[in-house]
Amino acid sequence: xAKIAILVGTESGxxxxxxDVLKDELAGHGHEVTITDRARSAADLAGxxxxxxxxxxHGNGDIPTNILPxxxxxxxxxxxxxxxxxxxxxxxxxxxxxxFCFGGKKLDAAFAQCGAQxxxxxxxxxxxxxxxxxxxxxxxxxxxxxxx
Ligand SMILES: Cc1cc2nc3c(=O)[nH]c(=O)nc-3n(C[C@H](O)[C@H](O)[C@H](O)COP(=O)(O)O)c2cc1C
Numbered sequence: 696x697a698k699i700a701i702l703v704g705t706e707s708g709x710x711x712x713x714x715d716v717l718k719d720e721l722a723g724h725g726h727e728v729t730i731t732d733r734a735r736s737a738a739d740l741a742g743x744x745x746x747x748x749x750x751x752x753h754g755n756g757d758i759p760t761n762i763l764p765x766x767x768x769x770x771x772x773x774x775x776x777x778x779x780x781x782x783x784x785x786x787x788x789x790x791x792x793x794x795f796c797f798g799g800k801k802l803d804a805a806f807a808q809c810g811a812q813x814x815x816x817x818x819x820x821x822x823x824x825x826x827x828x829x830x831x832x833x834x835x836x837x838x839x840x841x842x843x
Contacts (some may be wrong), residue, residue, distance in 0.1 A: 696725045697780075697843055700743040703732040704750030704762030704798055709828050710786050713820075714749045716829040717784075717836050721747075724840050735764045737774035737809070745814070745843060746779060748802045749832075751786040756794025758801055769805040777810035782839055783817040784832050790823050815839045 699721055701714045711732065718728045731739070740746060753759055758766055785799020796819045803817055818835040820828045
Protein backbone atom coordinates (compact mmCIF):
# COMPACT_ATOMS: atom_id res chain seq x y z
CA UNK A 696 0.00 0.00 0.00
CA ALA A 697 1.27 3.47 -0.83
CA LYS A 698 1.43 6.84 0.85
CA ILE A 699 -0.45 9.07 -1.57
CA ALA A 700 -0.59 12.86 -1.42
CA ILE A 701 -3.31 14.47 -3.49
CA LEU A 702 -2.02 17.89 -4.56
CA VAL A 703 -4.86 20.28 -5.24
CA GLY A 704 -4.66 23.32 -7.47
CA THR A 705 -7.97 25.14 -7.52
CA GLU A 706 -9.55 28.57 -7.81
CA SER A 707 -13.22 27.77 -7.35
CA GLY A 708 -13.35 24.37 -5.68
CA UNK A 709 -13.93 21.80 -8.43
CA UNK A 710 -10.49 20.22 -8.08
CA UNK A 711 -10.91 20.13 -4.31
CA UNK A 712 -14.23 18.32 -4.74
CA UNK A 713 -12.55 15.76 -7.03
CA UNK A 714 -9.76 15.31 -4.48
CA ASP A 715 -12.21 14.71 -1.63
CA VAL A 716 -14.00 11.97 -3.57
CA LEU A 717 -10.75 10.29 -4.63
CA LYS A 718 -9.33 10.37 -1.12
CA ASP A 719 -12.13 8.10 0.07
CA GLU A 720 -11.86 5.88 -3.00
CA LEU A 721 -8.08 5.41 -2.72
CA ALA A 722 -8.24 4.93 1.05
CA GLY A 723 -10.83 2.23 0.40
CA HIS A 724 -8.11 0.35 -1.49
CA GLY A 725 -5.92 0.47 1.62
CA HIS A 726 -3.71 3.41 0.68
CA GLU A 727 -2.73 6.13 3.13
CA VAL A 728 -4.08 9.28 1.56
CA THR A 729 -3.65 12.95 2.41
CA ILE A 730 -4.87 16.04 0.58
CA THR A 731 -3.04 19.34 0.48
CA ASP A 732 -3.57 22.61 -1.33
CA ARG A 733 -0.49 24.13 0.31
CA ALA A 734 2.48 22.18 -1.05
CA ARG A 735 5.17 24.73 -1.84
CA SER A 736 8.31 22.72 -2.51
CA ALA A 737 9.64 19.17 -2.82
CA ALA A 738 10.20 19.22 0.96
CA ASP A 739 6.43 19.23 1.39
CA LEU A 740 6.31 15.90 -0.46
CA ALA A 741 8.74 14.18 1.91
CA GLY A 742 7.55 10.71 2.90
CA UNK A 743 5.08 10.62 0.02
CA UNK A 744 5.45 7.73 -2.45
CA UNK A 745 2.80 8.80 -4.93
CA UNK A 746 1.52 12.27 -5.79
CA UNK A 747 -1.86 12.62 -7.44
CA UNK A 748 -2.04 16.08 -9.00
CA UNK A 749 -5.54 17.42 -9.23
CA UNK A 750 -5.36 20.82 -10.87
CA UNK A 751 -7.59 23.22 -12.79
CA UNK A 752 -6.68 26.04 -15.19
CA HIS A 753 -7.58 29.69 -14.87
CA GLY A 754 -6.99 33.00 -16.56
CA ASN A 755 -5.46 32.29 -19.94
CA GLY A 756 -3.92 28.87 -19.34
CA ASP A 757 -2.71 29.83 -15.88
CA ILE A 758 -1.95 27.62 -12.89
CA PRO A 759 -4.16 28.25 -9.83
CA THR A 760 -2.53 30.65 -7.38
CA ASN A 761 -2.39 28.19 -4.52
CA ILE A 762 -0.19 25.66 -6.36
CA LEU A 763 1.92 28.12 -8.36
CA PRO A 764 4.70 28.27 -5.71
CA UNK A 765 5.20 24.49 -6.00
CA UNK A 766 5.56 24.63 -9.78
CA UNK A 767 7.95 27.56 -9.57
CA UNK A 768 10.05 25.75 -6.95
CA UNK A 769 10.24 22.57 -9.06
CA UNK A 770 11.20 24.54 -12.16
CA UNK A 771 13.82 26.57 -10.30
CA UNK A 772 15.38 23.97 -7.98
CA UNK A 773 14.87 20.84 -10.13
CA UNK A 774 14.87 18.46 -7.11
CA UNK A 775 15.46 14.77 -7.77
CA UNK A 776 11.97 13.23 -7.69
CA UNK A 777 12.95 9.94 -9.34
CA UNK A 778 11.65 7.98 -6.34
CA UNK A 779 8.22 9.58 -6.70
CA UNK A 780 5.40 8.20 -8.83
CA UNK A 781 2.62 10.55 -9.89
CA UNK A 782 -0.67 10.83 -11.71
CA UNK A 783 -2.43 13.85 -13.14
CA UNK A 784 -6.04 14.92 -13.25
CA UNK A 785 -6.35 18.18 -15.17
CA UNK A 786 -9.56 20.18 -15.06
CA UNK A 787 -10.31 22.64 -17.82
CA UNK A 788 -12.84 23.79 -20.37
CA UNK A 789 -12.61 23.16 -24.12
CA UNK A 790 -14.09 26.61 -24.68
CA UNK A 791 -10.54 27.74 -23.96
CA UNK A 792 -9.28 25.73 -26.89
CA UNK A 793 -5.81 27.28 -27.01
CA UNK A 794 -5.11 26.68 -23.33
CA PHE A 795 -7.17 23.57 -22.55
CA CYS A 796 -6.02 22.02 -19.26
CA PHE A 797 -2.75 23.96 -19.34
CA GLY A 798 -2.61 24.04 -15.52
CA GLY A 799 -2.50 20.26 -15.20
CA LYS A 800 -0.25 19.96 -18.24
CA LYS A 801 2.27 22.40 -16.74
CA LEU A 802 2.35 20.47 -13.46
CA ASP A 803 2.77 17.24 -15.39
CA ALA A 804 5.78 18.70 -17.23
CA ALA A 805 7.30 20.08 -14.02
CA PHE A 806 7.17 16.70 -12.25
CA ALA A 807 8.47 14.86 -15.32
CA GLN A 808 11.37 17.31 -15.60
CA CYS A 809 12.36 16.41 -12.03
CA GLY A 810 12.44 12.71 -12.90
CA ALA A 811 9.18 11.65 -11.26
CA GLN A 812 7.62 8.55 -12.84
CA UNK A 813 4.15 9.02 -14.28
CA UNK A 814 1.57 6.33 -13.61
CA UNK A 815 -1.14 5.98 -16.25
CA UNK A 816 -2.36 8.59 -18.71
CA UNK A 817 -3.30 12.11 -17.66
CA UNK A 818 -7.05 12.58 -17.26
CA UNK A 819 -8.36 15.80 -18.82
CA UNK A 820 -11.84 16.79 -17.68
CA UNK A 821 -13.78 19.23 -19.85
CA UNK A 822 -16.20 21.35 -17.81
CA UNK A 823 -18.03 22.22 -21.03
CA UNK A 824 -19.22 18.64 -21.53
CA UNK A 825 -18.79 17.16 -18.05
CA UNK A 826 -20.82 18.81 -15.27
CA UNK A 827 -19.75 16.10 -12.80
CA UNK A 828 -15.92 16.09 -12.72
CA UNK A 829 -15.82 13.95 -9.59
CA UNK A 830 -17.70 11.13 -11.33
CA UNK A 831 -15.34 11.13 -14.32
CA UNK A 832 -12.35 11.21 -11.99
CA UNK A 833 -13.75 8.37 -9.93
CA UNK A 834 -14.09 6.18 -13.04
CA UNK A 835 -10.53 7.04 -14.12
CA UNK A 836 -9.18 6.27 -10.65
CA UNK A 837 -10.50 2.71 -10.68
CA UNK A 838 -8.00 1.81 -13.42
CA UNK A 839 -5.28 4.15 -12.12
CA UNK A 840 -5.24 2.63 -8.63
CA UNK A 841 -4.59 -0.78 -10.19
CA UNK A 842 -1.38 0.57 -11.75
CA UNK A 843 0.14 1.58 -8.41
C1 LIG B 1 -11.96 32.92 -15.54
C2 LIG B 1 -11.74 31.49 -15.98
C3 LIG B 1 -10.69 31.19 -16.83
C4 LIG B 1 -10.48 29.85 -17.25
N1 LIG B 1 -9.44 29.59 -18.12
C5 LIG B 1 -9.28 28.33 -18.57
C6 LIG B 1 -8.24 28.03 -19.50
O1 LIG B 1 -7.45 28.87 -19.90
N2 LIG B 1 -8.11 26.72 -19.92
C7 LIG B 1 -8.95 25.74 -19.50
O2 LIG B 1 -8.80 24.61 -19.94
N3 LIG B 1 -9.95 26.01 -18.61
C8 LIG B 1 -10.13 27.27 -18.13
N4 LIG B 1 -11.14 27.54 -17.24
C9 LIG B 1 -12.03 26.44 -16.81
C10 LIG B 1 -11.68 25.87 -15.43
O3 LIG B 1 -10.40 25.25 -15.43
C11 LIG B 1 -12.74 24.81 -15.08
O4 LIG B 1 -13.99 25.46 -14.92
C12 LIG B 1 -12.40 24.03 -13.83
O5 LIG B 1 -13.37 23.05 -13.61
C13 LIG B 1 -12.33 24.93 -12.61
O6 LIG B 1 -11.86 24.16 -11.52
P1 LIG B 1 -11.60 24.80 -10.07
O7 LIG B 1 -12.96 25.14 -9.50
O8 LIG B 1 -10.97 23.68 -9.29
O9 LIG B 1 -10.72 25.98 -10.20
C14 LIG B 1 -11.35 28.83 -16.81
C15 LIG B 1 -12.41 29.16 -15.94
C16 LIG B 1 -12.60 30.45 -15.52
C17 LIG B 1 -13.75 30.77 -14.59
